Amino acid sequence: MSKIIFNEHQRRLLEANPNVNSVSDRSIQYKPEFKIVAVKENLSGKGPSQIFTEHGFDLEMIGTGKAKQSLRRWRTSYQLHGEEGFFEERRGKGSTGRPSTGGLSSEKKLEKAEARIKYLEAEVELFKKARGTREAGEEVILTSGEKYQVINEVIRKFQLKRFTAHLCRVAKVHRSGYYAWLEKSESHAIREENDYQDYLLLKCVYDAFKGKIGYRGFYMALEELLETPMNHKKILRLMRKFNLFSKIRRKNPYRNMAQATQEHRTVPNLLNRQFTQDEPGKVFVTDITYLQLKTGQTAYLSCVKDVASREIIAYELSVSLNMGIVYRTLRKLKEALDGNVHPEAMIHSDQGFHYTPPEYQARVKAMQLTQSMSRRGNCLDNAPIESFFGHFKDDVDYKEASSLLELKIMIDEYMGHYNCTRKQWDLKKMTPEQYRSHLLAA
Structure with a gap:
């Protein structure tokens, strides 16, 4: 039996082909004239795919294998019985069986249709428990939808398109209801x-x-x-x-938050989660995340992000967590700003030990930046940069990097993609670079 199942729409498209007699959910009944033409064209050198395509069949719908199998079967019948064999009913008979003497009359077709309805009703009764059919005493009650389906199958199988009204009367349903269904x-x-x-x-x-x-x-x-x-x-x-669920990142329960030492000084949370900004270069957020390479080596990535445009302005990769990683990040930020510092420019971070030393705070002040810090142990106060690190670890296969150089190449490529080609819904469907230009123009 064919694995291809035709839906209602496909069956109607196939039935519209003049070379088709009828279509069920798994099989196609072709006209004898088409079978003869197809065999002759095949014997002259044409392939099954070409023959079916030229006669209006969609091979993606019926399947290339079905076309080849049908043509192979028709060629065998043509060799054994000639053209007359296609006009005779030989199903269920051997090669020496006596063919049918003629077609069925309309009365005979009608009797077969009524018998088919009774057979399907008996089939429903047989499997009523499996199908959940309702009962009223000894009588099995079919729903109208089941009766409509029975009528449709009978009409398709026996080609009784002019007997719809009669079949509806036999099934005790309205013809208008059948057409609506x-x-x-x-x-x-x-x-x-x-x-x-x-x-x-x-x-x-x-x-x-x-x-x-x-x-x-x-x-x-x-x-x-x-x-x-x-x-x-x-x-x-x-x-x-169709179960296309987005793969979301999970919170890492093993992340350790660095504790500030007593000689280090924290500053107030001046940003206070005011993440909606419309002036590029006014508010920056920064943090450090760790990356585990394929070899087991740990690298650290420090980034500075513009809250308004969501661009990554500066970043630095290191294998050490000493203060050099944040100093180099500040130097890259200064080069990116190129002296164009907003009068109210602010840089926000957590209370990690990298951001509390007096030397770091002095460098921030020298760049004419106001320093702000999250509340202790509250990562949501620095949500924009945490969100970026989450997307970064989702999108970059950093665990497959076998060296620091290979990881750096991955990071450089992703930063270019994130800033220049990755559109964001909340940025009016623009990239961060495009949105920065949009804000400056506004």
């Missing part, structure tokens, strides 16, 4: 087909981002691929329907 089932099949095609598109994007993408990321990615963007509510529905 038919229209609804067709629209449902079309929607299912469209959803599947959209899912294939989403799956390509999902695989490209290694599953680390949500509905907002899908929206921004599809905005560049499609002329008409896909609605974000539809993206959410398809993600739930």
Whole structure:
């Protein structure tokens, strides 16, 4: 039996082909004339795919294997019985069996249709417990939807398109109800087909981002691929329907927060979680994260982020946690600013031992920056840089780096991608670099 199952929409498309007699959910009944033409064209040198395509069949729908198998079977029948064999009913008979003497009359077809309905009702009764059919005494009650489905199967199998009213009377349902059900089932099949095609598109994007993408990321990615963007509510529905769940990062319970020594001095939390800024260069946040290489070596990444544009302004990679890592980061920040320091410029950090020494605070003051610190043990006070480190560890395979040089190349590539090509939903679907230009222009 074929593994391909045709939905309602596909069955209607196949039935519209003049070379088809009828279509079930798993098989196609072809007309004898087409079989003869197909065999002759095949004997003249044409392949099965070419023959079926030229006669209006979609090979992606019916399958290339089905076309080859059908043509192989027709050639065997043609060699044994000639063209007449295609006009005779030989199913269930051997090669020497006597063919049928003629077609069935309309009365006979009607009797077979009524017998088919009774058979399906008996089948429902047989499997009523498995299918959850309701009972009233000894009589099995079929729902209207089940009766409509039976009628549709009978009409398709026996090609009784002019007997719809009679079959509805036999099944004790209204003809208008059957046509309404038919229209609804067709629209449902079309929607299912469209959803599947959209899912294939989403799956390509999902695989490209290694599953680390949500509905907002899908929206921004599809905005560049499609002329008409896909609605974000539809993206959410398809993600739930086809189980495209975003791979989210988990909190690391083993992260150790450095403690400030007694001779170091902390400063107040001047930022106070005012993360919504509209002036680039006014508020910077900084922190350090650790990265474990493939060899087991630990590296440390220090970054400075602009809260308004969300750009990474400066960063430094080191294998040591001495004070040099933050001093070099400050020097790179100073080079990036190039003397254009905002009058109210502020740099915010946690209370780690790197940011409390007098020398560090003196260098910050010399750069005309006001220093601010999070409350003790409260990482949410420095949420923007923590969020960046989370995305960085999601997107960069730093654990696969076998050397510090290889890790540095990964970091340089990601920083360029993050600042220049990675769009963000909250930045009006712009990259940080584009959003900075937008804020300056405004």
